[in-house]
Amino acid sequence: MKIAVFPGSFDPITKGHVELVLRAVPLFDKIIVAIGVNSQKKYLFSLEQRLAWLEEVFKNEANVEVAHFQGLTAHYCQEVGAEYLLRGLRNASDFDYEKTISQLNNIVGEGLETIFLISEPQYSHFSSTIVREIIKGGADPSPFLPKGVIIPK
Numbered sequence: 297m298k299i300a301v302f303p304g305s306f307d308p309i310t311k312g313h314v315e316l317v318l319r320a321v322p323l324f325d326k327i328i329v330a331i332g333v334n335s336q337k338k339y340l341f342s343l344e345q346r347l348a349w350l351e352e353v354f355k356n357e358a359n360v361e362v363a364h365f366q367g368l369t370a371h372y373c374q375e376v377g378a379e380y381l382l383r384g385l386r387n388a389s390d391f392d393y394e395k396t397i398s399q400l401n402n403i404v405g406e407g408l409e410t411i412f413l414i415s416e417p418q419y420s421h422f423s424s425t426i427v428r429e430i431i432k433g434g435a436d437p438s439p440f441l442p443k444g445v446i447i448p449k
């Protein structure tokens with residue numbers, strides 16, 4: 297069974313993330329969209345809120361599961377029997393960052409392979425960071441958010 301983990305903070309999930317997962321669905325038997333919890337990191341939205349959004353967005357996708365984990369992504373993949381990591385590439389700076397992480401994960405994860413999909417052009421400027429700035433600035437983030445993701449007032 298080909299299982300991929302799509303790890304991220306999803307703070308919050310954007311249309312860019314969803315587009316990536318849906319394009320990857322035909323490539324794997326199962327995709328686990330997993331929120332990596334880092335106790336040192338400050339998030340804008342609670343883990344419960346971010347998980348609820350993921351559940352809502354992928355509720356009709358039979359082969360997509362939603363989860364969260366602590367610790368190293370590579371260890372989590374071993375725990376759930378995933379031999380693949382899914383990541384998105386928007387630009388050259390994503391590439392530089394992802395290249396190093398993927399090489400490390402390949403060692404720590406004992407052969408764990410990262411599969412990259414290049415983001416679609418209409419979403420390549422979407423990021424959770426930008427969405428958080430828009431929310432903090434009091435503008436409407438809905439053009440960036442999937443249906444079902446409503447930001448609490």
Ligand code: ADP
Nearest residue numbers: 303304305306312313316383384385415419422
């Ligand atoms: P992290 O905290 O690990 O950066 P994110 O939630 O920001 O997690 O992103 C998770 C993954 O989604 C990363 O591989 C990132 O490149 C990808 N991603 C984020 N935004 C987009 C987008 N607009 N198009 C395609 N992939 C994206």
